[in-house]
Amino acid sequence: MSQLLIYSLLAAQLLLGxxxxxxxxxxxxxxxxxxxxxxxxTLSVNAMLLLLTFGIRSGEVLYFExxxxxxxxxxxxxxxxxxxxxxxxxxE
Amino acid sequence: MNGIEHLPPxxxxxxxxxxxxxxxxxxxxxxxLLRLGTFYERVHAPTLGTTLGTIFIASASMLxxxxxxxxxxxxxxxxxxxxxxxxxxxxxxxxxxxxFRDTAERAAQVDEPEDG
Numbered sequence: 001m002s003q004l005l006i007y008s009l010l011a012a013q014l015l016l017g018x019x020x021x022x023x024x025x026x027x028x029x030x031x032x033x034x035x036x037x038x039x040x041x042t043l044s045v046n047a048m049l050l051l052l053t054f055g056i057r058s059g060e061v062l063y064f065e066x067x068x069x070x071x072x073x074x075x076x077x078x079x080x081x082x083x084x085x086x087x088x089x090x091x092e
Numbered sequence: 093m094n095g096i097e098h099l100p101p102x103x104x105x106x107x108x109x110x111x112x113x114x115x116x117x118x119x120x121x122x123x124x125l126l127r128l129g130t131f132y133e134r135v136h137a138p139t140l141g142t143t144l145g146t147i148f149i150a151s152a153s154m155l156x157x158x159x160x161x162x163x164x165x166x167x168x169x170x171x172x173x174x175x176x177x178x179x180x181x182x183x184x185x186x187x188x189x190x191x192f193r194d195t196a197e198r199a200a201q202v203d204e205p206e207d208g
Contacts, residue, residue, distance in 0.1 A: 008108035012115035022122035042138040075178040086189040
């Protein structure tokens with residue numbers, strides 16, 4: 001049964017990798033700057049989920065902290081980018 | 093040390109199902125990001141991954157570690173709460189910036205033919 005879990009974790013990692021690819025593709029070809037920021041936000045969330053699946057696979061809690069940090073920096077980065085698009089500077 | 097082999101079969105099957113559902117829902121959201129037409133439609137798609145995908149994968153992780161260590165391991169709630177709280181804020185600020193840019197651009201386009 002744990003073989004099934006290992007294979008399904010592998011499949012989930014492949015799906016999440018494809019999702020990261022979608023985000024990267026949107027960053028590359030987004031027609032305007034806000035599309036690229038949206039792609040960055042999606043990419044960071046998907047990378048966080050991929051780190052969680054790595055954590056389940058290896059059984060270590062270390063990946064959880066990395067996932068938390070990625071989620072936090074993704075949020076801060078998206079808000080900073082959006083603020084920059086709005087005003088031209090991040091901190092007024 | 094690699095505890096995944098010591099999972100009982102029901103927990104392994106449930107973890108596998110939860111992880112697969114979460115990853116699939118996230119992929120559907122990201123494909124929507126790629127396929128939808130305008131920016132204001134595209135904003136909705138990735139929230140599928142940040143809500144349902146995160147909830148499913150985090151609950152799979154909670155189930156796996158709780159069964160392995162035979163005590164409740166619930167720290168993945170932190171990630172779920174962070175995602176649920178921060179995503180609407182970030183996307184609202186982003187859509188506000190996009191609307192501001194579109195409005196400014198349209199005003200510039202309206203002004204130009206009058207000059208020429």
